[in-house]
Amino acid sequence: MIELKNVALSYGHKQVLNDINLTLADTGLTSIIGPNGSGKSSCLGLMSRLQKASAGEVLLDNCPIQHIPANQLAKQLSILRQDNHTNARIQVKDLITFGRYPYHQGRPSEQDLKIVEQCIEYVDLRDVQDRFIDQLSGGQRQRVFIAMVLAQDTRTILLDEPLNNLDIKHSVSIMKQLRKTCDELNKQVVVVLHDINFAAHYSDTIIALKNGEVIANGSPAEIMQDSVLSHIYDMHITVTDIQGKPTCLFYS
Amino acid sequence: MTELTPVKLNLSPATRLTLLLVTVILVCALFLTWNVKASWAFTLEFRGQKLISMVLVGIFIAISTLLFQTISQNRILTPSIMGFDALYILIQSIMIVVVGASSYSILNEYTKWAIEISIMTGMMLLLSKFLFRDSAQSIQLLILSGVVLGICLSSINGLVFRMMDPSQSVVAQDAFFASFSSPPMALLQVSCLILLSCLVFLYRYHHQLDVLSLGEQTAHSLGINYSRLTQHVLILIAILVGMSTALVGPITFLGLLVVHLAYQLAGSYKHKILLPFAAILGVLVLVLGEFILQHVVAFNTRLSIVIECVGGVVFLALIIKQAKS
Numbered sequence: 298m299i300e301l302k303n304v305a306l307s308y309g310h311k312q313v314l315n316d317i318n319l320t321l322a323d324t325g326l327t328s329i330i331g332p333n334g335s336g337k338s339s340c341l342g343l344m345s346r347l348q349k350a351s352a353g354e355v356l357l358d359n360c361p362i363q364h365i366p367a368n369q370l371a372k373q374l375s376i377l378r379q380d381n382h383t384n385a386r387i388q389v390k391d392l393i394t395f396g397r398y399p400y401h402q403g404r405p406s407e408q409d410l411k412i413v414e415q416c417i418e419y420v421d422l423r424d425v426q427d428r429f430i431d432q433l434s435g436g437q438r439q440r441v442f443i444a445m446v447l448a449q450d451t452r453t454i455l456l457d458e459p460l461n462n463l464d465i466k467h468s469v470s471i472m473k474q475l476r477k478t479c480d481e482l483n484k485q486v487v488v489v490l491h492d493i494n495f496a497a498h499y500s501d502t503i504i505a506l507k508n509g510e511v512i513a514n515g516s517p518a519e520i521m522q523d524s525v526l527s528h529i530y531d532m533h534i535t536v537t538d539i540q541g542k543p544t545c546l547f548y549s
Numbered sequence: 550m551t552e553l554t555p556v557k558l559n560l561s562p563a564t565r566l567t568l569l570l571v572t573v574i575l576v577c578a579l580f581l582t583w584n585v586k587a588s589w590a591f592t593l594e595f596r597g598q599k600l601i602s603m604v605l606v607g608i609f610i611a612i613s614t615l616l617f618q619t620i621s622q623n624r625i626l627t628p629s630i631m632g633f634d635a636l637y638i639l640i641q642s643i644m645i646v647v648v649g650a651s652s653y654s655i656l657n658e659y660t661k662w663a664i665e666i667s668i669m670t671g672m673m674l675l676l677s678k679f680l681f682r683d684s685a686q687s688i689q690l691l692i693l694s695g696v697v698l699g700i701c702l703s704s705i706n707g708l709v710f711r712m713m714d715p716s717q718s719v720v721a722q723d724a725f726f727a728s729f730s731s732p733p734m735a736l737l738q739v740s741c742l743i744l745l746s747c748l749v750f751l752y753r754y755h756h757q758l759d760v761l762s763l764g765e766q767t768a769h770s771l772g773i774n775y776s777r778l779t780q781h782v783l784i785l786i787a788i789l790v791g792m793s794t795a796l797v798g799p800i801t802f803l804g805l806l807v808v809h810l811a812y813q814l815a816g817s818y819k820h821k822i823l824l825p826f827a828a829i830l831g832v833l834v835l836v837l838g839e840f841i842l843q844h845v846v847a848f849n850t851r852l853s854i855v856i857e858c859v860g861g862v863v864f865l866a867l868i869i870k871q872a873k874s
Contacts, residue, residue, distance in 0.1 A: 347769055371772025378766045384622055385762040385818040395763060399772040403756025449771070 298323050299344050299453065299485075304353035306339050306509075313339045315509040317353070321502075326479045327487045328496035330520075331506035332530055337489045338379065340506065341455050344487065345376035357453075371399035375449040377456045381442045383430065389441050390426045393417060396448030416444040419474055421467070435462035443471060447478070454478070456488045460495065468492075472499045493545050497521050505529045521545065562817040566826055573833045577604075580840050598737070602796050603835045605740045607803070609793035611831030612747065612824055613786045614804025615811070619762050619820070620779050621692055624812070627804045631692060632699020633790040634799035636672060639702045640665050641724040642709040650717040658735035666791050672698075673787040677780050688765075688779065725798060736796055743792050750785060754778070755820040762818065800853060806860040807831045813867050834860055 299321040306314040314336045321327055329337045342348035343355055346362045355362045357374065365373070375396075383392075393416055397409040405413075417426050420440040425433060430441065439462045446454060456475075460468045476499050478484045490496045496503050497517040505513035505520060513525050520526070521543035526534040536545045560568070577600060585592045617628045644664070645653045676698075680691045713721060751758075757778055760768045768775050793800075811827035838856040842848060846855070 345770065347766055367769075367774045368772040371770065376766075376770045381764065381767065383763045383767075384624055385759075386812070387763075387818045391818070392763070395760060395767075395771060398756075398760055403759070445767075446770075 298356075298358055299487075300356040300359075301340075301343065302353050302356065304343060304350045304355060306336070306343060306348065307351050313509050314343070314350075317509075317511055319504065319511060319514070321485065321487065324479060324483045324485050325501035326475060326499060327485075327502045327504060328500040329487065329489045329504045329506060330491070330493060330496050330529070335506040336509040337506055338457050341376065341457050341487065341489055342378075345374060345455050346370070347376065347378070368399055371449070371451070373451055374453040374455065375446045375451040376454075377442055377446045377459060379457045379461060381438070385430075387430050388426075389422060389428055389430060389433070390417065392430055392441055393444045393448050396445035396450075399449065412450065413448050416448040419447060420444040421470065436464060436467060439463055440467060440471070447474075451484075453485045453487070456486070458489050458491065460490065460492065468495065475499070493521075493526065493547075497543055497545075518543065560816070562815055562819075562822040562826075565814065565816055566822060566829075569826065569829050569833070573829050573836070576833060576836050576840070580836050583840070584844060598734075599839070600836065601737055602740075603839060604832050605737070605744060606793045606797050606800070607807075607831030607833070607835040608744060608828040609740075609789040609796075610800065610804045611807045611811070611827035612751070613789035613793070614808045615820075615824060615827050616758070616782050617786050618808060619758050620782050621688060622762075622764065624809070625805075626692070627802075628786050628790045629799070629804075630699070631695030632702050633669065633787060634794050635699045635702040635706065636669055637665065637791060637794040637799065638725055639706040639709070640668055642706050642713070642721055645717050645721050645724075646709060646713060650714075650720040653720055658733045659739070662736060662739055662795060665795055666788060669787045669791040670784055673783055674780075677783055681776060681780065691783075740792055740796060743788060747785060747789065750781075751820070751824060754781075755824065758782075758820040759818070762820075802853060803831060803834060803856060803860075806856070806864055807834055809864060810860075810867070813871070 299319075301317050301319040304314060304317040305312070317340065329340060331337050339348060343350050344362075346355065349363070357365065357370075362370070390413065394405050394409065394413050396416070397405055397412060401409050417423055420443055422437065422440055422444060425437060430438060433441065439459070443456070443459055446456065454475075459471055459475075463471065472495060475486050475488065479486055479501075488500075497520070500517055503513070503515065503517055503520040504511060505525070507529055512529060513520055521536050523534060523536055526536065526545060530547075532547070534545050534547050536543050538544070580600060581593060581596050614627045617631075618624050618626060644656070644661070648656065676691060676694060680694055681687050710718060710721060757773055760771050760773050761775075761778065763771075765775055807830040808827050810830050811823055814830075815822050815826040817823065834856055835852075838852050838859065841859065842850065842852055842855050
């Protein structure tokens with residue numbers, strides 16, 4: 298369970314997050330949405346202790362996150378940020394094997410390699426698993442990093458815009474995969490998403506941020522309202538029921 | 550005309566490493582035994598001591614450059630950009646001025662070494678304590694401060710150098726330029742100790758360095774204590790650069806060459822392979838350079854020029870070959 302208590306974050310004088318209080322459920326898929334610059338990625342950064350809060354505290358299972366030893370935390374919580382690049386000339390399979398690093402500390406066991414195999418299968422990368430990472434397209438690379446995070450096999454998975462660079466087919470397959478991870482393996486997945494319809498369709502909870510504050514927090518049905526969405530994005534958004542699913546149409 | 554089909558070399562990293570090791574042993578043997586004019590006993594002792602210092606320096610420079618590139622996530626930097634050797638030279642100048650040229654020359658090597666190493670690691674610690682705030686941006690900041698500090702230190706050194714009397718400046722000149730003439734035995738002993746502890750450290754941490762090369766945030770997510778590891782590695786770099794500079798003077802140009810050759814030739818991203826590969830290459834390049842210097846051009850130039858010339862050509866050839874394929 299992740300808890301944010303009165304958390305604030307500022308870069309110099311710029312207040313990015315302002316008095317955030319959130320409790321995230323133990324399992325299920327939570328999406329964080331909001332306009333650019335609303336503090337979504339910072340929020341995720343705080344939850345993963347990649348960033349330190351200027352005020353307040355972040356608790357993982359009632360323990361302040363910075364007090365958990367790094368290696369232990371890596372078995373409980375994994376994060377994928379937006380910009381992942383590496384200088385190393387490394388093969389897809391080797392990179393995904395790094396996801397098991399917290400467990401094997403440099404010496405992957407048979408078991409580790411088996412999990413890596415499964416993750417490669419999950420994200421549909423069997424064909425390119427022996428290629429070097431710099432020979433992949435943006436979407437393939439994104440899937441490699443997602444596979445790495447899945448291989449880490451943590452109870453909590455934080456993903457910052459995982460659908461970046463992905464085509465519709467792979468976006469859907471990744472979201473389905475995340476959904477399955479929540480339902481079958483009882484994991485907690487938190488994703489930052491830009492596509493509201495993706496968020497509405499696959500999430501259990503949607504949290505909306507605007508100007509560094511939580512302005513809405515609820516089930517997709519509660520968030521997918523004309524008034525709520527229009528308020529979040531400061532533009533007129535209509536939600537229509539398409540085949541029983543609330544879908545928002547913002548192309549005007 | 551029949552065209553030769555190019556032979557595709559597909560060797561495993563371990564095989565490559567072994568091949569390189571055999572080559573370097575052959576070259577060392579050649580260096581020791583080629584064209585012996587004086588008595589064997591004298592030649593072997595004389596060349597042997599030189600060889601030991603070259604082996605140590607080659608390893609130190611290659612490893613420090615590779616480590617620096619890994620933690621800075623930048624493949625065109627060498628530790629010299631941080632002003633490590635500028636600091637070393639300044640320490641020498643100040644010591645010469647303070648204790649005088651003649652006493653500097655007879656100063657106990659252990660004392661001298663202890664002073665140098667403590668100042669250099671001390672500076673590294675101070676810099677990282679003030680500037681290191683647990684993120685990749687701060688390592689950029691650290692490097693930038695190092696660059697500015699390095700420039701500042703060499704300017705101060707220029708000033709100190711101008712204030713010396715002629716006898717002092719002769720001694721100083723000698724300390725500033727790379728030469729493998731005959732480093733004192735005491736230094737060689739200390740260096741071997743350092744090498745040993747460095748190997749122990751790297752043996753324990755090489756896999757963490759692999760994770761570090763994936764980038765700071767990925768390393769964090771995989772449970773690496775980023776700031777602690779980076780600081781330890783920085784201190785190790787300071788000691789290695791200080792040691793190699795103490796042995797032969799500043800020659801960090803070697804590092805860039807061998808580290809890039811290692812990236813190209815080792816066939817692995819793993820530090821387990823890269824580190825020894827670069828280290829052996831460092832030794833190979835130094836010994837070969839010294840060999841050419843002695844027997845081909847008969848000491849008519851400097852070792853740095855030989856290495857830059859031969860090494861540079863090999864390096865360019867490799868890049869061109871890679872661009873074509």
